[in-house]
Amino acid sequence: SAVISQKPSRDICQRGTSLTIQCQVDSQVTMMFWYRQQPGQSLTLIATANQGSEATYESGFVIDKFPISRPNLTFSTLTVSNMSPEDSSIYLCSGHAGVGIQYFGAGTRLSVL
Amino acid sequence: GESVGLHLPTLSVQEGDNSIINCAYSNSASDYFIWYKQESGKGPQFIIDIRSNMDKRQGQRVTVLLNKTVKHLSLQIAATQPGDSAVYFCAETAGGYQKVTFGTGTKLQVIP
Numbered sequence: 442s443a444v445i446s447q448k449p450s451r452d453i454c455q456r457g458t459s460l461t462i463q464c465q466v467d468s469q470v471t472m473m474f475w476y477r478q479q480p481g482q483s484l485t486l487i488a489t490a491n492q493g494s495e496a497t498y499e500s501g502f503v504i505d506k507f508p509i510s511r512p513n514l515t516f517s518t519l520t521v522s523n524m525s526p527e528d529s530s531i532y533l534c535s536g537h538a539g540v541g542i543q544y545f546g547a548g549t550r551l552s553v554l
Numbered sequence: 555g556e557s558v559g560l561h562l563p564t565l566s567v568q569e570g571d572n573s574i575i576n577c578a579y580s581n582s583a584s585d586y587f588i589w590y591k592q593e594s595g596k597g598p599q600f601i602i603d604i605r606s607n608m609d610k611r612q613g614q615r616v617t618v619l620l621n622k623t624v625k626h627l628s629l630q631i632a633a634t635q636p637g638d639s640a641v642y643f644c645a646e647t648a649g650g651y652q653k654v655t656f657g658t659g660t661k662l663q664v665i666p
Contacts, residue, residue: 483643484598535597541603541647542603545597547595
C-alpha cells in the first residue's frame with residue numbers, strides 16, 4: 442500500500458489568485474492522478490501527472506488553468522490558477538499501486554470567495 | 555463518453571443486516587472493476603476488485619458480483635456495522651488498467 446499526504450488540507454482563497462496543492466507519496470508509484478470532487482458528487486479526473494514530462498489532461502481541463510508538476514516518482518503539485526468561485530471543490534491526488542488500485546490523499550477543500 | 559453509474563443514491567440499512575449496493579456500467583470494453591469506500595472528510599479507500607473473467611469475489615464481509623450480460627455489478631456487505639457508513643463508489647477501467655472512471659456513488663447509512 443501507499444500513504445498519500447496532501448497539503449494544504451483546506452484553504453479559503455480570493456478570486457483571481459492561485460493555489461498550489463502538494464501531494465507526497467511515501468513510496469514510489471508508477472502513476473499519479475489529480476481529481477476534482479464537488480461535495481456529494483463523484484470524482485472527476487483532471488489529469489495524469491507524468492514524471493519528467495507534461496501532464497496528460499482530460500477533456501475540459503487545460504494546462505493553463507491547472508498546471509501540474511511531477512519532478513520525481515513520489516511528489517506532485519497541482520496549481521489552480523486565476524481562481525473563481527466555480528473552482529470551489531475538493532481536490533484529490535492519488536497514486537497508482539497496481540491494476541486499477543489507487544491510493545488517495547485526504548483531499549484539499551478549496552473555497553474561493 | 556461511456557460512464558459508470560449507480561441505481562440508488564442513498565441506502566439506509568439496519569445495523570446487523572446485509573447491504574447491497576448496485577452499479578451499472580456502460581463501457582463494454584471495461585475489464586476490471588473496483589469498489590471504493592469514502593468516509594466523510596477522507597479520500598476514497600480501496601475495498602475490493604474483480605476482473606471481467608470472474609463473476610464473484612469475496613473479501614472480509616464483502617462480496618462483489620459481476621454480471622457482464624447486463625453490465626451490472628454489486629457490492630454486498632454482510633452484517634453491516636456503523637463503521638460501514640460512507641459513500642461507496644464503483645469504478646471501472648479498461649485496457650491500460652491505470653485510468654479509472656468513477657461511478658456516481660451511493661451513500662450508505664447504518665441505523666443503530
